[in-house]
Structure formats: C-alpha cells, structure tokens
Amino acid sequence: MPYFDAASAAPLHPVARQALLASLDEGWADPARLYREGRRARLLLDAAREAAAEAVGCRPDELVFTPSGTRAVHAGISGALAGRRRVGDRLVVSAVEHSSVLHAGETHAAAGGTVTEVPVDRSGAVDADAFAAALVPGTALACLQSANHEVGTEQPVAEVAEACRAAEVPLLVDAAQSLGWGPVAGGWSLLTASAHKWGGPAGVGLLAVRKGVRFAPQGPSDERESGRAPGFENLPAIVAAAASLRAVRAEAEAEGARLRALVDGIRARVPQLVPDVEVVGDAVRRLPHLVTFSCLYVDGETLLHELDREGFSVSSGSSCTSSTLTPSHVLRAMGVLSEGNVRVSLPAGTSEEDVDRFLAVLPGVVAGVRERLGAPVSAPSAPAPSGSLVVDSLGKRCPIPVIELAKVIGEVPVGGTVTVLSDDEAARLDIPAWCEMRGQEYVGESPRPGGGTAYVVRRVS
Amino acid sequence: MPYFDAASAAPLHPVARQALLASLDEGWADPARLYREGRRARLLLDAAREAAAEAVGCRPDELVFTPSGTRAVHAGISGALAGRRRVGDRLVVSAVEHSSVLHAGETHAAAGGTVTEVPVDRSGAVDADAFAAALVPGTALACLQSANHEVGTEQPVAEVAEACRAAEVPLLVDAAQSLGWGPVAGGWSLLTASAHKWGGPAGVGLLAVRKGVRFAPQGPSDERESGRAPGFENLPAIVAAAASLRAVRAEAEAEGARLRALVDGIRARVPQLVPDVEVVGDAVRRLPHLVTFSCLYVDGETLLHELDREGFSVSSGSSCTSSTLTPSHVLRAMGVLSEGNVRVSLPAGTSEEDVDRFLAVLPGVVAGVRERLGAPVSAPSAPAPSGSLVVDSLGKRCPIPVIELAKVIGEVPVGGTVTVLSDDEAARLDIPAWCEMRGQEYVGESPRPGGGTAYVVRRVS
Incomplete structure (x- = not known):
C-alpha cells in the first residue's frame, strides 16, 4: 500500500x-x-x-x-x-x-x-x-x-x-x-x-x-x-x-537522484494524463521527493478519499480538507489554484511501480469526481445574447463556484463578464487562478451587501 | 546491579x-x-x-x-x-x-x-x-x-x-x-x-x-x-x-504493599546500623517505595560514588551533588540535615535480597567516608577552660563545617558557645539540623564582615 x-x-x-x-x-x-x-x-x-x-x-x-x-x-x-x-x-x-x-x-x-x-x-x-x-x-x-x-x-x-x-x-x-x-x-x-x-x-x-x-x-x-x-x-x-x-544522509545522494527522476516523471505526465491540472512549485530548485498539483473542478477531500480507497495516501492544501475551511496559506501566497490540490511526497524506497500505478489510477479518479460534481467537460455552449451574467454560488463550497463559472463563461460574448457570487473562502484564490489557467481576465472582487463576495471575470478568449 | x-x-x-x-x-x-x-x-x-x-x-x-x-x-x-x-x-x-x-x-x-x-x-x-x-x-x-x-x-x-x-x-x-x-x-x-x-x-x-x-x-x-x-x-x-x-495500576496494590514493607525495614534498620543518621519524611503517610535519610559528617557526593562502586544507584539532595552547591530546597524547607543525604526509591520488582545487600554494605561505606573526612567518632574531649570557641571553616565545603563543630563542642562547658565561620550554603541548613539531632541549642547566624556567616551554637548537654 x-x-x-x-x-x-x-x-x-x-x-x-x-x-x-x-x-x-x-x-x-x-x-x-x-x-x-x-x-x-x-x-x-x-x-x-x-x-x-x-x-x-x-x-x-x-x-x-x-x-x-x-x-x-x-x-x-x-x-x-x-x-x-x-x-x-x-x-x-x-x-x-x-x-x-x-x-x-x-x-x-x-x-x-x-x-x-x-x-x-x-x-x-x-x-x-x-x-x-x-x-x-x-x-x-x-x-x-x-x-x-x-x-x-x-x-x-x-x-x-x-x-x-x-x-x-x-x-x-x-x-x-x-x-x-x-x-x-x-x-x-x-x-x-x-x-x-x-x-x-x-x-x-x-x-x-x-x-x-x-x-x-x-x-x-x-x-x-x-x-x-x-x-x-x-x-x-x-x-x-x-x-x-x-x-x-549516507543514502541521500543516490536516493535523492532516484526520487528526483520519479518526481520529474510525475511532473511531466500528470498534465498529459489529466486535463485542467496545474503543477505548482519550482520544477528545478525543489526537494527531490515532493510534487504538488491542483485539479480544476475537483473537491480535494473527495479526491483524497478516492485515492485512499485506491490505496494511495497523499495530502492536500485544499480548503475542504482543512478544519478551518480556508485553503493552504502557501497556495494562497503563491496565487495558484487550491481546489483539487494533491501533494505527493515519496518516502525513501518508493518504487517506480508504485508511482506508475498512481499515474494509472489518477486520471480515472479525477474524472470520476468531476463527473459526480457536474464539472464542464465539453466545449463551451453558444454565446448568450446578453453581455453579462451573474452566477449565484452562495452557500456552495469549493470547487462548485469555479465549476459554475466555467460552465457559463462560454455563454457571454468576448468582452462580456461573468459575476460569481460566493461566500466560500477558497473562491478568492481559485477564481483568479482559474482565469490565469484559462487565459481569461480577472477584473476584481467586491463585497456583496447581505454577505458574500462578487467576483467579476471578463471573457477575453 | x-x-x-x-x-x-x-x-x-x-x-x-x-x-x-x-x-x-x-x-x-x-x-x-x-x-x-x-x-x-x-x-x-x-x-x-x-x-x-x-x-x-x-x-x-x-x-x-x-x-x-x-x-x-x-x-x-x-x-x-x-x-x-x-x-x-x-x-x-x-x-x-x-x-x-x-x-x-x-x-x-x-x-x-x-x-x-x-x-x-x-x-x-x-x-x-x-x-x-x-x-x-x-x-x-x-x-x-x-x-x-x-x-x-x-x-x-x-x-x-x-x-x-x-x-x-x-x-x-x-x-x-x-x-x-x-x-x-x-x-x-x-x-x-x-x-x-x-x-x-x-x-x-x-x-x-x-x-x-x-x-x-x-x-x-x-x-x-x-x-x-x-x-x-x-x-x-x-x-x-x-x-x-x-x-x-493492576499491580499497584500488591507491589505497593511489598515495597512498603521493604521501605519500613530500611527506615527501621538504617538508624540501628549507622550511627548519627536522620531518617526524614513521614513514616506512615508516604509513597510506598521511597525513603530518604541523611548521615552526619558525610560528603554526599563521595557517599553516592562509593555506593555506586558497590553497585547501588541512589540519589541525593546534598549540596555537593548539585550543580548549584546549594542543598535541596525540599530538605531546606523541612529544616532537616542535608549532608550525607541519600534517597532510596525502589523500582517495582526490587528483591528483598537487594535491599538486604544494601543494608549490609551501607554501614561500612558511611564509616569509610567518615574516616577519610576525620569525623568525630569517640566521646567528646574534656571541656576547655574558655566559655566560647570560634571554628574557622571558611572555604571548606559540606560536611566539614559540621564535622569541625562536632569535634569541638565538647571543649566548651555547658552554657558555652561555639561559633562556626562558614561560607558554604549547606551550613545554614546543616548546623541547625545538627543541633536538633544532638540536643544542642542553635542560637542563630549573623553575616560576617569580609564574607561568610557566623553560626552560633550553645552547648546545653
């Protein structure tokens, strides 16, 4: 295991x-x-x-x-x-x-x-x-x-x-x-x-x-x-x-080189195997045994649970896996996506076979979680006549606000905006991060009378 | 061991x-x-x-x-x-x-x-x-x-x-x-x-x-x-x-009773086997496995060292066994003798034979330390004509000041005084404690110009 x-x-x-x-x-x-x-x-x-x-x-x-x-x-x-x-x-x-x-x-x-x-x-x-x-x-x-x-x-x-x-x-x-x-x-x-x-x-x-x-x-x-x-x-x-x-220390040089190669493999293959993934952290100046990535439209807690069922013990900086319901301060400070976050840190002696099995299992697990959450998978639908849309995600937790944003962005014309109403702390980090990943413009946020925050995104592509 | x-x-x-x-x-x-x-x-x-x-x-x-x-x-x-x-x-x-x-x-x-x-x-x-x-x-x-x-x-x-x-x-x-x-x-x-x-x-x-x-x-x-x-x-x-x-806890009642009996034996026999000993602490309301006694005219560090050589590991509250050169604050607060202090605390399973061996070895060890320190063993010498004496123990460590006091107390007449000059912190505790043990009157202490303290003892018996 x-x-x-x-x-x-x-x-x-x-x-x-x-x-x-x-x-x-x-x-x-x-x-x-x-x-x-x-x-x-x-x-x-x-x-x-x-x-x-x-x-x-x-x-x-x-x-x-x-x-x-x-x-x-x-x-x-x-x-x-x-x-x-x-x-x-x-x-x-x-x-x-x-x-x-x-x-x-x-x-x-x-x-x-x-x-x-x-x-x-x-x-x-x-x-x-x-x-x-x-x-x-x-x-x-x-x-x-x-x-x-x-x-x-x-x-x-x-x-x-x-x-x-x-x-x-x-x-x-x-x-x-x-x-x-x-x-x-x-x-x-x-x-x-x-x-x-x-x-x-x-x-x-x-x-x-x-x-x-x-x-x-x-x-x-x-x-x-x-x-x-x-x-x-x-x-x-x-x-x-x-x-x-x-x-x-006596084993560090050899084992470090071996694990570094395994992690390089994970860093390269995860984005090939799983769509809408951001691998975070420096690719070169890094610990030999550790890699972290975030999967759009995925609930971190469910992802960890499903990976655990498949026999893999990993960690996450997603808000839904912490007792405070806020995303990891590290991911926040970096300004990267926190939803569907997975940290893989290999202990000494980890075999290549175990890493391969992980990479074989991961795409199906992510796809399964996305499917259950109704995440967008197909091309955006036809543009709506209106120049702007409001999505009410109040009371919904990560990753739902981002999923709902992604579903409707295609409905506004280029130049139009989507406003996401959310009271989930993770949205503050993940909506800008989604814009960065998707090449859309993050306009800004403003407090909403009666609670929650309005996040405005302009469609530019 | x-x-x-x-x-x-x-x-x-x-x-x-x-x-x-x-x-x-x-x-x-x-x-x-x-x-x-x-x-x-x-x-x-x-x-x-x-x-x-x-x-x-x-x-x-x-x-x-x-x-x-x-x-x-x-x-x-x-x-x-x-x-x-x-x-x-x-x-x-x-x-x-x-x-x-x-x-x-x-x-x-x-x-x-x-x-x-x-x-x-x-x-x-x-x-x-x-x-x-x-x-x-x-x-x-x-x-x-x-x-x-x-x-x-x-x-x-x-x-x-x-x-x-x-x-x-x-x-x-x-x-x-x-x-x-x-x-x-x-x-x-x-x-x-x-x-x-x-x-x-x-x-x-x-x-x-x-x-x-x-x-x-x-x-x-x-x-x-x-x-x-x-x-x-x-x-x-x-x-x-x-x-x-x-x-x-499952063993506490039986083992406690067994160790309590062994400690009762130590409490009773140490004063019979070793002259000039004070057993301290409550004889009844006490932990089952622990007994402490102090031996007059003995250097605690040497005593521990000799007992260690005989195979017995014990502890001490004597000043010469602490890094601060002050006696244990517990013995000080109790007002009991601190010199030649030995704490015996028996771990579960201690055998009666080990306790008997300790009691067999202790008298010779104490006598040997006393002999090397020149402690008084015989009856006091004839009273000196003078009504008072001063003993200069400045620069000498526990138990020397008490040994020198004990050696000269017989030289002053009943009603006369011995003044001990000492700059050893343990003397403050041990000279009054010696008086209590020996039935002599502790008059008091006063700071001495130029350093150290003068402790005054009146011979009453």
Missing part, C-alpha cells in the same frame, strides 16, 4: 528502529545522575549530539534536542527575539513558512511585536532582494525555510543569509523538510529541524543556535539542554533520531 | 516496551490525516487518551499529552494563571514542589506576578489550614504535589482541594510521583504527571484540566492536543505510556 505523504511523517527508518530498541535498554536513566545508568545515558546523549551536530554543520554545544520541530521553532524564535529586544521588535518571515513559524509570529504580534511577511512568486520562492529590503532597522530576527513543505520549492537561503549578515540580522532557517537530504548552505544563525521528517522517531526536534547569537530562552527553564529545552530528555528517541539522520 | 532511583526514572515496563514496539509500526503517521495510516494513528491516540483518562479519573477530552511532566506543569500553570488573570495574579505553592513548579513560579514572578510559598513541617507536609489561609482574595491558582519526590511524604491533597473549592481557587496537583500507585483523591482542578516515573517511556507527560476551569494556553499553539500542547504527537511513546500506566 503506497504511502506518499513523507512530508507529513516518514515511516521509521530501520536504523532508527534498531537504535531506539538498543537505547530503551541502555538509555532510560537520567543523564544528569552520576551513577552508572546515568553515566551510560549521558554518553549516549553526548554521542547523539555530536552526530546530529555534524550532520547539521555546527558545534555540539550549539545544538539542543527539543520535543518536536514545532517546539524547536517556537523556542528558537522566542529566544532570538528576546535576545535582540534592544535592537527592535520586528520579525521578518516569508509568507510560506510552516505554520509553527507563523504561529510564533502571531504570538509575537499579540504581545505588541511587529511581523513582516515577505511575499513569494508563483513558484513559491521569495526574492532574495525583496527579502533583503524587508530587513529594515529594528529587525530582531528573520526566518526562512530551506524548502517549502507543501510545494517543495527551495528558497534562496544562501543569498538571504548573506543579506542578513550584511544587515546584522540573525537568520533562523527551518530545515524540517530538507535536513535529511543535506546540510543547509549559507551562513545561518539558527536552524531547526524535526526527526520524524527524515525517518527518525516522533518526539525529537533540533535547535541549533550559533555561538555569538544573542539568545534568551523564554518561559521556565531547567538545567537540561543548556537551559533551552526543559524537561527530562527523550533519550532513546534522541539516539534513534541522530543515528537515522546519519543513515539517511 | 540494583538500581534504587525509581523516583528519577523507572526502567521501562515490559508492557511499555511491547506497546512501543507495536506502535512504531502502527502509529508513526500523522493522526490528523484522513488516509488509512492517519486513521490508524488516530485510533491509537484516542484509545491511549481513554486509557490514561480512566487512570487519572477524568474525561478523555479533559486530558492532553505533553512532551514531559515538566512541560505539563509549565503549560498547566501558565494556562491556568492566564485564564484567571482577571481574578488576580497570585500563585500559591508549597515550598517543597518539584523544581518545574517553582521555575514556573519564578517566571510568573519575573513577569510581575505574586508567588506565595506555603511552608512545610519537619516531615515535609504542608498544613491544610495554613494552605487554606494562604488562599487570599486575588489568588489565581494553587499548586500542591500529591507526594514529595525527595522524601516521599504525602500531602493532604483532599483537604487542600476542599479549601480551594471553598475559596473558589483552582488546584493543580503535580502527581508525578504517585500516579502509578493510584488516582489522586479529592477535587483537583488540574493534574500533571510524567510517564517515565511509572515505567512508561521518556517523552510523555499528562495534563488534565477539568471542564469548567478557566484555561488560556500560553505561547504559540496549533491544532494538536486541543491547542494545549503544540507539535507532532509522540504517538508510539504515548501508546506505551497509557498501556504501562494501566499495567502498573
């Missing part, structure tokens, strides 16, 4: 399992104690720290283990902001950071701090010059992911790190998605990561803070992990995390 | 190991995902929550899993204080809480809040009436451990909970040391615990917040664990924690 959601959590690497088992017996005691069980635990902890630091590219005393990547991000951001309080209260982040970074930013803003979001282009990448321009005086910290978790696009970390150095602003790099593939290039100041993304166990994050970076841990602390991560160390999991990081 | 430090960390229970192994295969995926691996993880998480809630005595939706007991305490205290901000900013704690509670109190005080410490008696217990009297208007939260981690004394939780109910103050009970032995009696509002104390794995704490308790989680949060514990769930460890809690 192929599992294609490695970017959420990877199955445990055999080396992680082996190390975990061994250290359940050897590493359960308190490493702060002086008796033999404690000394043994301390040795394991020290060795794990050295191995992890080597993979990260820092000194062992610059690295602490946290209970998760999320906690590493929270501790890193709050500590760095507090350490630079005298410089200013501005936090600069990309618009497509992981939610843990954005949540830390919300907390900072709620406490009176300032947060600047640097926008991204349609591929999901920030522009290094635009990022540099955001580093105004009073900036305490900048955050940039090494690669995006939803679309795989790599960020220009080395260039941004250089700009941060010039502006004397520390840069925190969230390397959660990339650390298993290799160290982060460039002069970062803080780095965070999460073991269960590379095949390590849950319960372990990494936080590296370079010597010389001002850092003031927030909240209660204790004597553990240099005062930066309170609570009894999760030692067996830490040992397993470090051992598996070393193991996946 | 007997390990007698279960109160720090217990070896993994076989059921925990088994459950961990099984859920490494079944529970590695993201329980928030809708595909089969995610649904399987969600089922495991839900089942673990139900089992843990049943053992705690709360509803499953009142309980969240945190990365450690320490994090549960930090989140519980900060959330409850913030939730009751309008009532006031006072936090009431016992003086002998775990350091995680006291650290959270320090953070609260640093942010402008008020912290009241309720003192304990010589057994380590708070007085319920004194605790009730501390619940003045403006109290946002009270914290009381179920039983003390260093001396095993049980606190009057049910009476204090009743007083809290009457004062309309929520009570947080840190049940880290006792939850494996049984549920906490009385009407607590919040409860915290730590899995590795009952034989579960590291990396799992519990935080229960009763419905109706005002609670506002602090810091960045996400959609996991009801917004009270951000970051990817450590699912295999959570499953193992819940399974082992149920397993140890």
